Amino acid sequence: MKSSPSDLFAGFTLREKSKLVVLGSSDSLSETILDLFRSLNFIEHVSLASLIRPEISRHGSLRLAASDNATFKLVRKWFWSRKPDAGFVLWDFPATLLQALTLDEWLDVRQENLDVVFHNEGSSPLTPLSIHYRNHGLLHRATDIASVL
16 A cells, blocks of 8 residues: 555654745656655745746846846745745755755744755765764754654
8 A cells, every 4th residue: 555645754743934045956866755845735836937937927037037136035035924933845956055044044034944965866965064964963854754753
């Protein structure tokens, strides 16, 4: 008998205030893992791509929308416009240690914390970004989602 994503989360109570980050591209995650993340439908799912798409439509340029300054601006706008302490699954951001430190500062200002940071197996676990989250005890492999949650 095949288990459903909700069965895999049966031992863990995710709160509406849970804050999860998925490092690396979702393109390299299996459909099963993606289905597990999608089953977290009671918290907001935000991807960098979803924030950039409207900017591309407005400006007609991927290069402008994907620049570092534009990335920070878009994510900052999303972060500060959400309800305080609202939960989320954040995809593809942070992608650098500087972005992670910035996100940490934003969370600190709001007196919030990340609950879990997942990385996919296509990403080396020894990048400065993954080491940062490992040092904070937050880093887990995406394939471990069922056991972590």
